[in-house]
Amino acid sequence: MKIIIGSGSCGIAAGAHKVQTAFEAIIAEKGLNLSVEQTGCIGTCYLEPIVDVVDDAGKKITFVNVTTEDAMRIIDDYVVAQKELADLQISQEDITMIGKQKRIVLRNSGLIDPEQIDDYLAVDGYVAAQKCLLELTPEDIIDTVKVAGLKGRGGAGFPTWFKWDAAKKSPGTTKYMVCNADEGDPGAFMDRSVLESDPHALIEGMLIGAKAIGASEGIIYVRAEYPLAIVRLQNAIDQAREKGFLGDNLFETGFNFDLRIKAGAGAFVCGEETALIASLEGERGMPRLKPPFPAQKGYWNKPTNINNVETFANVPWIFRNGGDAYAALGTQESKGTKVFALTGKVKKGGLVEIPMGLTLHDVIFDIGGGIKADKAFKAVQMGGPSGGCIPASLLGTQIDYAEITKTGAIMGSGGMVVMDETTCMVDMARFFLDFTCKESCGKCTYCRVGTTRMLEILNRITQGEGRDGDIELLEELCYKIKDGSLCGLGQTAPNPVLTTIKYFRNEYEDHIYNKKCTAKSCKPLLTYTIDADKCVGCGACKKNCPVAAITGEKKLVHEINQDLCIKCGKCFAVCKFDSVIID
Template identity: 90%
Template sequence: MKIVIGAGSCGIAAGAHKVQTAFEAILAEKNLDLTIEQTGCIGTCYLEPIVDLITEDGKKLTFVNVTTADARRIVEDYVLGEDELKDLQISDSDLTMIGKQKRIVLRNSGIIDPERIEDYQAVDGYLAAKKCLTELSPEEIIETVKIAGLKGRGGAGFPTWFKWDAARKSPGKTKYMVCNADEGDPGAFMDRSVLESDPHALIEGMLIGAKAIGANEGVIYVRAEYPLAIVRLQKAIDQARENGFLGNDIFETGFDFDLRIKAGAGAFVCGEETALIASLEGERGMPRLKPPFPAQKGYWNAPTNINNVETFANVPWIFRNGGEAYAALGTAESKGTKVFALTGKVKRGGLVEIPMGLTLRDVIYEIGGGIKADIAFKAVQMGGPSGGCIPASLLDTQIDYAEITKTGAIMGSGGMVVMDENTCMVDMARFFLDFTCKESCGKCTYCRVGTTRMLEILNRITQGEGLDGDIELLEELCYKIKDGSMCGLGQTAPNPVLTTIKYFRNEYEDHIYHKKCTAKSCKPLLTYTIDKEKCVGCGACKKNCPVDAITGEKKKVHEISQDICIKCGKCFSVCKFDSVIID
């Protein structure tokens, strides 16, 4: 029997290392010779720390939300006793989150030890690379990717085979294969999870791509905020090199390819490929005009192919199972699967990989379990700060590139932030625009100045100082910024504002004309009062008010002074008689 502990970033943050220490202590105390191993994140982040007990015959029992005290129970009551600890085991409804998915990119996540190349090889790792290098020509590799219909998963959805083919055909003795692992969308963690849980899948995918375009050098551009991902990726690169999967004369074919990591400083704009190249070259991360495209003149002016982590992680599966098998998944225009980071006001948050073509309702309600506390669903933000808000009326929208784009949002890299009726859509638009405004490199006047002016307007509106004509001014600025910006950051930055105006214009009007936030979220627009019929004069609100804004004698009706009230909400949270009203 062995103990396997989920040790991705989410598991570690939830206490996985403390749980492991507790297991080591109790095993030593009981003189038990059980192996403790680690794995990455299986995607059910809300259940971390997760511990699997695997018997000699392969039977697996999964315990969730494990504490250090639970570690002792598992050893004493289950390993040494007869109690199955049903209260700690994963429930059938939680298993639904995984069971309704189709896992290709996440096929090994939460199953293998990401720091052991032997584990990756045990699930047929590097067999696809061997086939490509020893049996297939570069043209045949590209044709297989074309048949699969794999599109870039970084956001734009551009056909992968086309980029590979363009780099292959570009003249030049030196070519580069680059991975964009600069995942910067708020609420997105798809690439990070692959790097932490299955780094060899990325390496193998890049190796196959390098053979296709004729590159002998590769770079993985990872944001420095992913320290665990960088450590595990570097170990994987070292192991691959030691085992002959990187370096010279790979598989005795005469083909040379090696990889290195570049830790980026965390600029969101470096997700744009030309800005990423500038950063790799030691320059400030700012986009360049295209054409020429990176496939023609990229890193050090050499032909360069850039794909993101998820795109590369699909490649080994395609060559082990065939391009046709991948193309059989999804829709006519969007093949295969897509990984989403499901976050926000959803019951079962985490990583979700689904075949293209499922609906938003399928993901949010069937896989995600619906909205927390069964509050009404309001919208879902797709595509991160460059995406848009899709309202409840479009909940049955199919998830593929074309259908999501029709809503005004974009697929993006895979962020999916769920919002309930208590979310203010004006403030949500302000939040995302604040992010893109700060992350603008400043090269384009429309992006640099335009987003700043838009943010000023949104700040005024959420503070109760909105003016007649602000909505129309925002729309005008949005279209000018989209038309006048050089790169994708500026061209998509207005999307959250445009979609919230399109679907939730009434909320903007309430803020501007009625000075009310219907979601009761924007503090400057809120008023706290006490219901005289319900107040019993217990004094709890008065005692807890940090600015002494509440007056009243014991057992008599209290009152809130609006001139002093800072709208912190403390009175509302401590009142046991529902006498504090937010209006």
């Protein structure tokens, strides 16, 4: 019998290491013949820490939200006394939620130990790579990826086979295979989870791609803010090298390929491939004009292919199951599955992997469990700061590249931030524009100055200082920045503003003309008053006001001095009689 603890970043943050220590101490104290192992994240981050107990026959029981105190109960009641612990076990609802997904990229996440290559080999790891190196030509590999219809999962959705073919056909004996693991979108953690939970899937996918284009060296560009991912990835590279899956004369075919890691400094713009290449070369991460494309002149002016983690992680599955099997999933234009980081005001946040073609409603309500506290759904932000906000009226939108683009958002790398009725859409646009403004490399005037001017306008509007004509000025700036920017960061930075104006124009107008925030979120536009009919004079609001803005005698109606009120909301939070009103 063994105990397996989910030890991805989400699990560790929830206390997995403490739980593991507790189990090890209890087992040692009782002298039990139990091993304690680790695995990655299965995607249900809201259930962490997760503990699986697997008996000798392979039967697995999953316990969720496990604390150090629960560890003793699991050992005494379940392991020793063989009693059920229904209150700790994963619910049927959550099992159903996982069952609605189709896991290809996340096929091994939460099932294998990411630090043990033998676990990966036990689930047919590197079988696809051996097949490609021993039996297939580069043309065969590219044709299989073409049949599969795999598109790049980093955001642009460009056909993977086409990029591989272009790099293969570029003249030169020195070529590079690069993985973009510089996942920088707020709320996105798909690539990080794969690196932490199944790093060999990435290595195997890159190895197959390297054979296709003729690359002998690969580089994985990982942001330095992913320390656990870097440690596990380096461990996986070392183990793969020891087992003969990386290095010289692989499988005695004469093919050489090895990998190394480059830790990025956390610049969002380095997610753009030419800026990433500049960073790899030791230069400041700034985009350059294309053409030439990296497939012709990339890293050190040599032919270079760049895909992201999720793209490469699909590749081994495709070669084990066939391109046709992958193409059978999804829609006509968008094949296969897509991993999303489901975050925000959703009940069951975490990672989900679905076949392309499901609707937004399917993901947010059927898989994600709906909105926290059963509040009204308002919008979902897709594509991160480069994406857009899709309103409730478009919940039936099919999830594929073309349909999402029609809404004004983009698929992006897979961030899906859910918003409820309490979210101010003007402030949401301001938040994302603040991010892109700060992350602009500054090379383009339109991007550097234009986003700054837009942010100034949005700051004014959310501060109650909006002016007539601000909406039209924002739209004008948006289109000029899109047309005048060099790379994808500037070209897509206006998307959150354009989509919120398109679908929530009334909120902009309320801010500007009525000096009101519809969502009651922007503090400068709020007014706190006390309803004389409901106030019982308990004094709770007066006692908790940090600036003594509330006056009134006990058991008499209290009042708020608007000149002193700092709109902190403490009076509203502590009132038990619903007498504090927010306008």
